[in-house]
Amino acid sequence: xxxxxxxxxxxxxxAAVAVAATAGMMILSMMLGKLGRRxxxxxxxxxxxxxxxGNPTPRLSMxxxxxxxxxxLFDIEVIFLYPWAVVYRRFLEHPAMxxxxxFSMVSFLGVLLVGYLYALKKxxxxxxx
Amino acid sequence: MQDILFYxxxxxxxxxxxxxxxxxxxxxxxxxxxxxxxxxxxxxxxxVLLHAFFLAAVQIVVYAGAALVLFLxxxxxxxxKAEERRRITRLGLIGGGLVAVAMAWLFRVVPREAALxxxxxAHVEGSTPALGALLFTQYLLPFEAIxxxxxxxxxxxxxxxxxxxx
Amino acid sequence: MTGVGYSDLLAALAxxxxxxxAAVAVLFVDMGLMRSAPLRQRFLTACAVAGLGCLVTLGILASSGxxxxxxxxxxxxxxxxxxxxxxxxxxTLFTAGISAQAEFTEHVGEYFALVLLATVGxxxxxxxxxxxMIFVSLELTSLSxxxxxxxxxxxxxxxxxxxxxxxxxxxxxxxxxFGLSLVYGLSxxxxxxxxxxxxxxxxxxxxxxxAVVMVIMGFxxxxxxxxxxxWAPDAYEGAPVPAAALIASGSKVxxxxxxxxxxxxxxxxxxxxxxxxxxxxxxxxxxxxLAVGSMVLGNLTAIAQGHLRRLLAxxxxxxxxxxxxxxxxxxxxSQRSAALAAVLYxxxxxxxxxxxxxxxxxxxxxxxxxGRIDALAGLxxxxxxxxxxxxxxxxxxxxxxxxxxxxxxxxxxxxxxGADPAGLGLLWLVGIAIAMxxxxxxxxxxxxxxxxxxxxxEEASRIVVPWTDRLVLIAAAVGVFLLxxxxxxxxxxxxxxxxxxxxx
Numbered sequence: 001x002x003x004x005x006x007x008x009x010x011x012x013x014x015a016a017v018a019v020a021a022t023a024g025m026m027i028l029s030m031m032l033g034k035l036g037r038r039x040x041x042x043x044x045x046x047x048x049x050x051x052x053x054g055n056p057t058p059r060l061s062m063x064x065x066x067x068x069x070x071x072x073l074f075d076i077e078v079i080f081l082y083p084w085a086v087v088y089r090r091f092l093e094h095p096a097m098x099x100x101x102x103f104s105m106v107s108f109l110g111v112l113l114v115g116y117l118y119a120l121k122k123x124x125x126x127x128x129x
Numbered sequence: 130m131q132d133i134l135f136y137x138x139x140x141x142x143x144x145x146x147x148x149x150x151x152x153x154x155x156x157x158x159x160x161x162x163x164x165x166x167x168x169x170x171x172x173x174x175x176x177v178l179l180h181a182f183f184l185a186a187v188q189i190v191v192y193a194g195a196a197l198v199l200f201l202x203x204x205x206x207x208x209x210k211a212e213e214r215r216r217i218t219r220l221g222l223i224g225g226g227l228v229a230v231a232m233a234w235l236f237r238v239v240p241r242e243a244a245l246x247x248x249x250x251a252h253v254e255g256s257t258p259a260l261g262a263l264l265f266t267q268y269l270l271p272f273e274a275i276x277x278x279x280x281x282x283x284x285x286x287x288x289x290x291x292x293x294x295x
Numbered sequence: 296m297t298g299v300g301y302s303d304l305l306a307a308l309a310x311x312x313x314x315x316x317a318a319v320a321v322l323f324v325d326m327g328l329m330r331s332a333p334l335r336q337r338f339l340t341a342c343a344v345a346g347l348g349c350l351v352t353l354g355i356l357a358s359s360g361x362x363x364x365x366x367x368x369x370x371x372x373x374x375x376x377x378x379x380x381x382x383x384x385x386x387t388l389f390t391a392g393i394s395a396q397a398e399f400t401e402h403v404g405e406y407f408a409l410v411l412l413a414t415v416g417x418x419x420x421x422x423x424x425x426x427x428m429i430f431v432s433l434e435l436t437s438l439s440x441x442x443x444x445x446x447x448x449x450x451x452x453x454x455x456x457x458x459x460x461x462x463x464x465x466x467x468x469x470x471x472x473f474g475l476s477l478v479y480g481l482s483x484x485x486x487x488x489x490x491x492x493x494x495x496x497x498x499x500x501x502x503x504x505x506a507v508v509m510v511i512m513g514f515x516x517x518x519x520x521x522x523x524x525x526w527a528p529d530a531y532e533g534a535p536v537p538a539a540a541l542i543a544s545g546s547k548v549x550x551x552x553x554x555x556x557x558x559x560x561x562x563x564x565x566x567x568x569x570x571x572x573x574x575x576x577x578x579x580x581x582x583x584x585l586a587v588g589s590m591v592l593g594n595l596t597a598i599a600q601g602h603l604r605r606l607l608a609x610x611x612x613x614x615x616x617x618x619x620x621x622x623x624x625x626x627x628x629s630q631r632s633a634a635l636a637a638v639l640y641x642x643x644x645x646x647x648x649x650x651x652x653x654x655x656x657x658x659x660x661x662x663x664x665x666g667r668i669d670a671l672a673g674l675x676x677x678x679x680x681x682x683x684x685x686x687x688x689x690x691x692x693x694x695x696x697x698x699x700x701x702x703x704x705x706x707x708x709x710x711x712x713g714a715d716p717a718g719l720g721l722l723w724l725v726g727i728a729i730a731m732x733x734x735x736x737x738x739x740x741x742x743x744x745x746x747x748x749x750x751x752x753e754e755a756s757r758i759v760v761p762w763t764d765r766l767v768l769i770a771a772a773v774g775v776f777l778l779x780x781x782x783x784x785x786x787x788x789x790x791x792x793x794x795x796x797x798x799x
Binding site for chain 1: 187190196206257258272
């Protein structure tokens with residue numbers, strides 16, 4: 001395994017620990033505790049409690065959709081900053097590339113700033129109307 | 130070690146992918162979406178094994194992080210009782226079967242006759258600095274055009290999700 | 296890491312930059328200054344800003360004559376692409392003109408900004424020979440057009456049309472992307488000439504067949520050819536009229552141009568043969584099948600339509616079939632430049648005619664409240680101008696001399712006839728095309744009969760055509776007439792541009 005891949009070894013270990021910990025907690029609590037043991041009688045409402053009617057998960061407001069959509073768009077913007085940041089210093093060492101590398105990102109962000117201002121002006125970020 | 134990891138991630142991808150579309154235990158779309166997250170995460174593991182570190186990061190940040198959140202919001206916005214009741218229809222079964230046969234045929238024929246340029250051991254050129262160097266020289270224009278696509282998308286999302294004051 | 300001529304690149308991008316700035320300007324002018332103004336005034340102001348942007352862009356396009364090729368074809372600027380861009384901007388200008396009196400949405404600034412952004416996407420599309428850039432600009436165009444199609448939120452019908460357009464379009468984009476990724480996998484190149492060189496070793500590869508079919512399928516959706524046409528009638532009918540006009544004109548011009556580029560430059564060497572009796576695998580037979588389907592089905596289905604815009608949609612499908620004939624003729628090197636000139640003349644005049652026809656439809660729908668053909672009864676009395684313009688546009692679409700549509704068809708068919716040096720290989724397609732053009736005359740004349748012969752309600756008042764619409768309609772009608780009577784006006788410069796280019 002070469003050096004770059006081995007950098008990802010901790011990530012793999014973290015994933016393994018996460019899976020093991022959650023699975024262990026669930027299995028142990030099912031085995032040791034009484035929480036995991038369910039029966040039909042246990043799942044019904046308690047004595048004089050109401051029998052639940054209707055849909056337990058209410059439908060979400062349209063506004064969540066807008067937030068998620070804008071989040072995706074800005075997320076994609078951010079992902080482009082990542083390779084840019086990685087090569088930025090290397091480009092700066094070449095005099096011919098120093099200005100272009102800066103301004104290519106400035107213009108990219110400039111166009112997106114228009115979108116951001118638009119969203120701001122349209123109150124897309126405001127939660128209450 | 131790498132081979133073992135490849136098989137682990139590949140198997141995870143396939144199993145989770147299957148559970149997204151045909152989960153025998155739960156027919157809830159939310160469960161499907163969560164299995165899609167697992168599929169994407171194991172895919173990004175495969176990308177890491179191919180030295181495509183940037184793509185792996187994109188998989189997690191954009192797909193597992195943002196796209197799936199949107200999926201979940203949309204799922205919760207809609208009434209899904211009908212979807213949960215739905216079974217596989219005969220038409221779907223026949224169509225799916227045909228596609229499966231066609232894919233099997235392709236998998237049979239293509240590797241025998243095709244010689245993909247990109248085959249062979251993974252190049253380390255998939256690394257992020259190499260990608261950045263290409264993106265900001267050779268592919269600068271598509272990169273800038275993407276900012277326009279994003280703005281068009283932003284305007285569209287805001288416009289279309291508004292209730293029209295009629 | 297070689298230095299890219301960034302300042303040259305920026306200079307070459309001046310027309311696109313001007314349009315982007317105009318889009319930003321129209322967005323913020325409408326949102327900042329005109330917020331409390333009445334809707335009519337907002338539309339007029341925004342239209343003026345957008346129109347000004349278009350005119351500035353046209354000026355920049357006219358003043359630059361450089362032949363430049365950046366970054367292995369990511370950006371190609373020569374007189375041919377300049378001409379196509381001029382067509383696109385003119386079509387956008389006309390689209391803006393017929394939306395000046397519209398009232399379908401509150402979001403005026405966004406509407407015009409998206410129209411301009413879609414045009415920027417089309418302009419990028421025509422001046423690139425690089426599949427990554429092709430895909431990104433295709434998405435920019437499509438995304439803007441999806442939103443435009445969905446802007447009219449007053450009726451359920453319009454939303455349905457927009458959703459259909461969006462779903463079909465995004466599936467088509469997925470097909471295109473899949474096909475292009477296979478092409479890249481086989482050839483190892485992203486620019487079209489590199490792809491053609493890389494594919495030379497893979498001519499009989501089954502994967503290449505899949506890739507070619509996928510790419511053509513994706514663009515088949517965009518230009519609405521049978522069997523990928525199902526979205527078109529609904530989108531043309533349900534979308535706001537000016538948005539439908541842009542979908543039907545500008546986006547088609549750009550899509551056909553880039554499809555021709557991909558097929559002729561990128562898939563050079565895998566043409567196959569579409570000649571009768573000697574079909575051979577390649578992109579020519581694929582296009583032949585699509586062309587026959589579109590010409591036959593488009594024309595026959597158009598007969599049964601009762602809605603003007605739906606009829607225009609089926610006629611558009613038929614016309615896409617004719618253009619495919621020209622594209623096929625481009626597959627034969629001896630005929631390439633003649634066929635390219637014929638295709639460009641055809642799509643340019645077709646775009647002009649379509650925008651005009653949609654302009655008439657927009658006025659009629661605003662006044663009468665619906666766009667059914669029956670409602671046209673007595674139009675010649677209620678508005679002689681509208682009826683005359685409608686006649687010019689429809690007869691041009693039918694291919695009656697001396698209008699532009701006749702000469703366009705003539706050019707396409709002669710190019711297709713002369714394509715196969717060994718014989719009259721494409722004659723069977725030309726035969727079908729001529730037969731189907733005759734059929735098309737029937738349904739165009741049916742509309743005109745309704746407008747000119749059938750007596751309408753005697754009480755009905757005259758239709759007042761606002762000056763913006765009048766300007767656009769007269770300009771388009773005069774253009775259609777002039778280009779038909781004097782085709783050299785357009786064909787001459789096009790032939791010179793093609794001869795001066797790099798073989799495309």
